[in-house]
Amino acid sequence: MPVSDFQAVLGLEVHAQLLTRTKIFCGCPTTFGGEPNTHVCPVCLGMPGVLPVLSGQVVEFAVLTGLALGCTIREKSVFARKNYFYPDLPKGYQISQYEAPICEGGGLTITVDGREKHVRLTRIHMEEDAGKNLHDVSADGSSGVDLNRAGVPLLEIVSEPDLRSADEAVEYLKALRSILLTLGVNDGNLEEGSFRCDANVSVMRKGATRYGTRAEIKNMNSFRHLRQAVEFEVRRQVELVEAGQPVVQETRLFDPDRGETRSMRSKEDAHDYRYFPEPDLPPVLVPAAQVARLRAALPELPRARAARYVAALGLPPGDAAILVADRATADFFDATVTLRGGGPEAARKAANWLNGEVARLVNETGLAAGAWRLTPAHLARVLELLDGGAISGAGAKAVVEEVFRSGADPAAVVQARGLAQVSDAGAIEAVVDRVLAAAPAEVERHRSGKKDLTGFFVGQVMKALKGQGNPAVVNALLKQKLGGG
Numbered sequence: 001m002p003v004s005d006f007q008a009v010l011g012l013e014v015h016a017q018l019l020t021r022t023k024i025f026c027g028c029p030t031t032f033g034g035e036p037n038t039h040v041c042p043v044c045l046g047m048p049g050v051l052p053v054l055s056g057q058v059v060e061f062a063v064l065t066g067l068a069l070g071c072t073i074r075e076k077s078v079f080a081r082k083n084y085f086y087p088d089l090p091k092g093y094q095i096s097q098y099e100a101p102i103c104e105g106g107g108l109t110i111t112v113d114g115r116e117k118h119v120r121l122t123r124i125h126m127e128e129d130a131g132k133n134l135h136d137v138s139a140d141g142s143s144g145v146d147l148n149r150a151g152v153p154l155l156e157i158v159s160e161p162d163l164r165s166a167d168e169a170v171e172y173l174k175a176l177r178s179i180l181l182t183l184g185v186n187d188g189n190l191e192e193g194s195f196r197c198d199a200n201v202s203v204m205r206k207g208a209t210r211y212g213t214r215a216e217i218k219n220m221n222s223f224r225h226l227r228q229a230v231e232f233e234v235r236r237q238v239e240l241v242e243a244g245q246p247v248v249q250e251t252r253l254f255d256p257d258r259g260e261t262r263s264m265r266s267k268e269d270a271h272d273y274r275y276f277p278e279p280d281l282p283p284v285l286v287p288a289a290q291v292a293r294l295r296a297a298l299p300e301l302p303r304a305r306a307a308r309y310v311a312a313l314g315l316p317p318g319d320a321a322i323l324v325a326d327r328a329t330a331d332f333f334d335a336t337v338t339l340r341g342g343g344p345e346a347a348r349k350a351a352n353w354l355n356g357e358v359a360r361l362v363n364e365t366g367l368a369a370g371a372w373r374l375t376p377a378h379l380a381r382v383l384e385l386l387d388g389g390a391i392s393g394a395g396a397k398a399v400v401e402e403v404f405r406s407g408a409d410p411a412a413v414v415q416a417r418g419l420a421q422v423s424d425a426g427a428i429e430a431v432v433d434r435v436l437a438a439a440p441a442e443v444e445r446h447r448s449g450k451k452d453l454t455g456f457f458v459g460q461v462m463k464a465l466k467g468q469g470n471p472a473v474v475n476a477l478l479k480q481k482l483g484g485g
């Protein structure tokens with residue numbers, strides 16, 4: 001039976017580190033990296049006798065995220081102990097939320113193949129991150145534990161099993177990431193693991209009403225890996241079902257080198273964790289007034305922003321979607337368009353450059369939008385030079401590339417690299433006249449219609465102008481002089 005007779009069912013659990021300055025239950029810094037075990041104190045080291053104190057900022061970020069995702073905010077939520085042993089978890093339990101999470105319900109809308117789909121959320125809860133095991137850290141091959149990350153605040157965002165394909169899963173993760181980036185609560189860095197995703201995958205025969213047994217896949221640190229892992233896992237499970245074998249509920253690791261998932265351990269059930277309410281922390285109270293204040297502070301969200309770009313600026317939906325994927329890029333776009341006087345034409349050009357040449361440079365350099373040396377003023381200046389005919393399209397590309405890397409002034413780059421384009425009709429006309437006068441035979445053949453020599457003349461004129469003639473002006477003048485070409 002082929003894969004097409006089966007339906008994939010997916011639910012995602014996303015862990016997002018919050019961009020607070022300090023950890024969730026102590027005053028240690030959340031900064032990534034640092035010498036191992038330097039961002040620690042007795043609380044996050046799990047010493048006996050210490051008490052956690054909840055960061056108010058974590059609660060604000062959780063509520064803000066819940067409101068952006070349409071969740072119900074619990075007035076009173078409760079922390080719980082999730083008990084398990086692991087070397088990077090010094091207390092022997094993780095402080096998380098279980099029965100009464102801070103946010104419930106809600107969801108977000110994605111667009112896949114031009115169709116809108118609403119994906120429901122189950123819950124969002126607050127918890128602390130664990131440390132990191134470091135293997136082969138010394139000459140004798142022994143392992144170490146770095147607790148700098150222990151106690152960094154996380155939001156766990158759990159979706160309902162509403163996703164039906166790898167495409168939908170990837171779109172969901174992208175949409176969620178761009179909302180968190182817009183809120184400024186998370187840095188969206190999949191590679192460094194500050195935005196991570198576990199995918200729960202099952203398959204069922206089309207038309208079936210009961211979901212199959214799921215496997216949970218971890219270790220996907222890019223959108224591409226998520227897609228590969230889901231596609232592999234769906235195929236693996238379909239083959240099992242076809243062979244009449246059971247799918248085992250388990251945790252699997254994605255191996256990016258081999259493009260496959262491997263069994264890691266059998267899956268614990270909730271009762272294995274012996275959850276119970278955290279006795280060291282009082283319930284978290286979120287008064288209605290705080291919710292109202294945060295609701296009023298919500299920024300414009302990516303889908304609303306994209307819709308505005310389409311309706312007010314006439315951008316194609318695909319272009320708008322790319323621009324709003326991260327807030328810094330969308331802000332860059334807005335600033336550039338404003339500098340160019342606003343309106344659909346300025347918007348279309350700014351979008352084309354941002355999604356084209358600039359996106360290419362971003363890919364090449366891996367620089368996030370806030371870190372570019374190119375500013376909106378730079379890009380607006382390049383577009384102005386291009387519109388005024390002072391530089392050619394190719395010249396503009398060269399300028400953008402250099403400014404992106406060096407932050408130099410565009411006009412200075414044009415000057416220094418000799419990219420100025422000759423657009424002055426008088427100067428070009430003199431050259432055209434010279435070229436035509438020097439080639440009477442060709443002019444005659446062209447005029448008599450025996451041969452189309454337009455290309456030859458353009459080439460001669462461009463050569464005389466050292467390649468810097470404005471092609472539109474050169475063509476227009478030649479056409480005029482040669483009589484309709």
Ligand code: ADP
Nearest residue numbers: 009010011012159160161200201202211212214
């Ligand atoms: P756990 O802590 O055991 O992982 P959670 O309730 O936190 O359980 O998360 C379960 C995740 O698995 C949710 O995202 C949910 O949508 C998804 N899920 C549940 N059942 C299935 C299924 N049969 N197939 C695919 N995904 C599922």
Ligand code: MG
Nearest residue numbers: 013198200216
């Ligand atoms: Mg899970």
Ligand code: ZN
Nearest residue numbers: 026028041044
């Ligand atoms: Zn600490």
